[in-house]
Amino acid sequence: MAETGEEEMMSAEASGFSDMSDSEFLEILDLEEANELGASLSKPGPSSELSRKDDKPISLPNWKRRLDILSPMERFHLKYLYVTDLSTQNWCELQMVYGKELPGFLTPEKADVLDTGASIHLARELELHDLVTIPITNKEDAWAVKFLNILTMIPTLQSEGCLREFPVFGEVEGVFLVGVIDELQYTAKGELELTELKTRKRPLLPLDAQKKKDCFQVSLYKCIFDAMVQGKVTPASLIHHTKLCPDKPLGPSVQRHAQQGGFSVKSLGDLIELVFLSLTLSDLPVIDTLKIEYIHQETATVLGTEIVAFDEKEVRGKVQHYTAYWMGHREPQGVDMEEAWKCRTCSYTDICEWKKGGGVLSSTLEPQAKKAK
């Protein structure tokens, strides 16, 4: 009965992040080439890719802002991060960076495992509600759909006690984070419990490194969700970080769905205020229990369950460390030597400057070496 909309049909011009790349470091150019050769899923940009290499450096004034003095947030044109950006960063920071530079650079095998995982998650979501496709054309519409989902989900959680794919967003230690909580439900004791489902290709228990990353991920969800229901995620903060235009008229399909849901909103700003009120006045508790369930993809056998001991200080400390990279206060790091086994399954192991340098970014040590490609 509880119908939930889901956005689709993203902007058709989302393809081009093409400029800028000309003045990347040499190793980035190498990566781009590798991407062309490899079986990349991402379709190329509209026209000028790397070929448009200008020969007139002096005629490009904004190139004075060299990429290496831009923070990663600026370099990747990011206004906010995904929760999973930070949890991937917890696994290997450099892998996360390569992932941002070369999106969609995965082996077919790995992509397969991810697809299977995504399908299992989708199937579980569909157990609880239908999905409706709403055509959208801009980010205001995309966020409006997210907000409409929240507005219908909160009463559903309070009446039915269970919910899947709940969107969360908010500032944590200075960065704005966006994510989706797998599952929320009230326990018999009336406490709110978050469950994160992790599916696994092989029927083995996760390693400690895996658990650590997943615990961090769900801890982030709790930080953000709690802040939302405590009124700490204000409309002003949301608008400031996302740069949404609260007065931009909503698209016709979004307006239609808002009406169908019984929400009379004239603008995105109205919708944001409504979400804020709903979050803070619905008697939602903070999350009491954090749980991770590992199941085998093929057989759905439960491989293990983790109850996470939430340590707010520890989580915030980690976030501060990770954001130091994003703000450009420090260079990215690869894994410690004792975790070098992670490189074995990494898509970027062949090009990784950390691995080549044996624990330091070789680009910072030997800037000349790469010329001899």
Next chain:
DNA sequence: ATTGCTTAAGGG
């Protein structure tokens, strides 16, 4: 364009 731009998570 003297610019702006994002579905999050998916698993190891």
